[in-house]
Amino acid sequence: MVSELDGMHLKLEGLRKSFGTKPVLQGIDLDIKPGEFVAIVGRSGCGKSTLLRLIAGLDTPSSGSIFLNGKQSYGRINPTIRMMFQDPRLLPWQKVLANVELGLLGSKVFVRQNALQVLRAVGLEDRANDWPAVLSGGQRQRVALARALVNKPSLLLLDEPLGALDALTRIEMQELIEGLWQKQQFTSLLITHDVEEAVVLADRVILIEAGQITMNISVPLSRPRAKGDPMFIQTVEQILQRVMGRQENFNEAREARLLV
Ligand SMILES: Nc1ncnc2c1ncn2[C@@H]1O[C@H](COP(=O)(O)OP(=O)(O)O)[C@@H](O)[C@H]1O
Ligand SMILES: [Mg+2]
Structure with a gap:
């Protein structure tokens, strides 16, 4: 298991990013x-x-390197990294449970069990069959957190x-x-x-x-x-x-x- x-382990070395001629990141070094x-x-x-x-x-960076657990990353999506934004970005036509299941791949039973488990962890197991629209802003962010955490990033x-x-x-x-x-x-x-x-x-x-x-x-x-x-x-x-x-x-x- x-x-x-x-x-x-995240390591950034001399990371730079420009948009057109505009430099935004100008040499970020960081070891987490x-x-x-x-x-x-x-x-x-x-x-x-x-x-x-x-x-x-x-x-992708303009120059510099990103190391994830010691391996250089080349700008591909990594399933062990999850992101959460200010806006919960839930699918309005999917119920809460289905929104959380989106974060996970696997058999139907496995996905369902894990989604329910993480909904319990964020205190929303009883809202699994609700539409996102009926939740408060904080509850929606909890669902977004559950979706981010369901595959154990x-x-x-x-x-x-x-x-x-x-x-x-x-x-x-x-x-x-x-x-x-x-x-x-x-x-x-x-x-x-x-x-x-x-x-x-x-x-x-x-x-x-x-x-x-x-x-x-x-x-x-x-x-x-x-x-x-x-x-x-x-x-x-x-x-x-x-x-x-x-x-x-x-x-x-x-x-x-x-x-x-
Ligand atoms: N895709 C993009 N194309 C052009 N400029 C961008 C793009 N993304 C961000 N920027 C510019 O890069 C700068 C930094 O943006 P951002 O990283 O969103 O800042 P922050 O999150 O600190 O507020 C801003 O000037 C923004 O306009
Ligand atoms: Mg920002």
Whole structure:
């Protein structure tokens, strides 16, 4: 039996991506351990989604390399990598269970059993025969999470999956993702614009600016993390200052240029 507990080792070397003449990623080096949870923050348009798309094999780098468990990836879709987006992307004409089954190949019985099991894990077993349209936004994201996890991926890519949810649902989803990650030990790469969310979930937080990694810090807090804890607040502050400080410099530089 294939172990459920193998996170992927992900290594990026000198990764670059341009669209036409526009450079977006300008040399990304990153080494993510099996089972590690890494969060990526950065201004809108800095290339976060592009980076995840390259790792997922949905697009190819202009140069540089991606190594998945030590093997160079050549931009093909890898079934052990799954991705979740802000929009749950469920098929509206398929019921919840069928939407989850889409993530899995195998015999009918195997697929059904696994889909029900993962729906139970996200707390939605009783909604298996509902249409996506009758679910709340948070429930739809749970279905998307179930679909992403049903084939036991070794790398989960999360592109602002909680961005559209209300605060309480967000917290519930964070707890759910953390719990499933701890249990299944897949490697996680989460893009978020919420620094608190990054510090709640990640072992390491990375900042991308101008197509490069300009901050890479470990989060030295035990789990589960309490937002009221002074060390938690301090870590969030430290990252925020770094993110905002850069932006102020950028604005000053821009203003200075306008004044010339
Ligand atoms: N397929 C594409 N064709 C042309 N430009 C693109 C494409 N995808 C992304 N870009 C551009 O690359 C930059 C980074 O985009 P993206 O990775 O989506 O940023 P982020 O996720 O950090 O907000 C943006 O300027 C965007 O317009
Ligand atoms: Mg994006």
